[in-house]
Amino acid sequence: MLKEERHAFIMRQINLHNKVLSTDISAMLNISEDTVRRDLKELAEEGKVLKVHGGAIGHSFHYPFHASNTVYAQEAKQQIAEKTLRLLKNDMVILTGGGTTILELAKRIPENLRATFFTISPLVALQLVDHPHLTVISIGGQLSRSSQVHLGASVINQLADIKVDLCLMGANGFSVQDGMTDSDWEVVQVKRAMIRASKRLAILSIAEKLNSSQRMKVCDLNLINYLITELQPENHILTPYQHLDMELY
Structure with missing residues (x-):
C-alpha cells in the first residue's frame, strides 16, 4: 500500500472513531508499528492529527470550538442532533457524554426547554451553561486529553449517586454481533x-460507524432504547437493527 493510501486510511479511521491506536492500524494494514508511527508523525507535522500516547486523535475532536477546524460529517451530525430533540421533555434529568455529535445537540437545545443536564464533558457544559432554563452539572474527574471527557473513579462514584431519565452518548463501534464497543478501557x-445511572439510553451515531467494532465491549444492544442516525429508519443500512428492541430515529 502506498504511503498516500495509508494516510487516507488513517484519516478515515480518525474521522470515524476520533482516535486511532498504532497497534490497531498495524494489524488492519498488516504493516509494522514503526511504519504507522512514521505515518502518524508525518500527519501530525502536516497539522492533520494530534499525536497522543500510542496513537493519534483528530483536530476537530480535540479543538471543536476552533474556527479553522471542520467537523467530520458535520451535516449528518446536525441531522442527528435535530432528531434527538424529539426525546427531550420539560423537567427531564439528562446525562450526556462528549464528542462532536453531542456538541451539535447542545447548540440546538430550545430556549424554552426546562431540564437538568449532567455531563462528563466540560465542552458540553460550556455550550449549555448560558441556556436560560437549564441547570448544568459537570461530573468531574481526571480530564482525558484524547477523549476530552472526565474519567476515573471519581466520575464513576458520582454517577453511582444519580438516576437520570435519559442518557445521550455517542458510539465508537456499534454492531449486532459485538454490541457497543470502544477502544479505551477507562472510557x-x-x-x-x-448506563447504570440511566432509565433510558439513546445512542447518537453517524451511519458510517454502524457495523464496526472496537476492542472493548461497553454493552449489549438490548440495553439501548434509541438509535439515532442521519438515515431514515427504513433505510436498508439499518436493516440489521430494525427487528431489535430499540426505536430507530
Whole structure:
C-alpha cells in the first residue's frame, strides 16, 4: 500500500472513531508499528492529527470550538442532533457524554426547554451553561486529553449517586454481533456507569460507524432504547437493527 493510501486510511479511521491506536492500524494494514508511527508523525507535522500516547486523535475532536477546524460529517451530525430533540421533555434529568455529535445537540437545545443536564464533558457544559432554563452539572474527574471527557473513579462514584431519565452518548463501534464497543478501557468503565445511572439510553451515531467494532465491549444492544442516525429508519443500512428492541430515529 502506498504511503498516500495509508494516510487516507488513517484519516478515515480518525474521522470515524476520533482516535486511532498504532497497534490497531498495524494489524488492519498488516504493516509494522514503526511504519504507522512514521505515518502518524508525518500527519501530525502536516497539522492533520494530534499525536497522543500510542496513537493519534483528530483536530476537530480535540479543538471543536476552533474556527479553522471542520467537523467530520458535520451535516449528518446536525441531522442527528435535530432528531434527538424529539426525546427531550420539560423537567427531564439528562446525562450526556462528549464528542462532536453531542456538541451539535447542545447548540440546538430550545430556549424554552426546562431540564437538568449532567455531563462528563466540560465542552458540553460550556455550550449549555448560558441556556436560560437549564441547570448544568459537570461530573468531574481526571480530564482525558484524547477523549476530552472526565474519567476515573471519581466520575464513576458520582454517577453511582444519580438516576437520570435519559442518557445521550455517542458510539465508537456499534454492531449486532459485538454490541457497543470502544477502544479505551477507562472510557468503557465510565460509559457503563452512565448506563447504570440511566432509565433510558439513546445512542447518537453517524451511519458510517454502524457495523464496526472496537476492542472493548461497553454493552449489549438490548440495553439501548434509541438509535439515532442521519438515515431514515427504513433505510436498508439499518436493516440489521430494525427487528431489535430499540426505536430507530
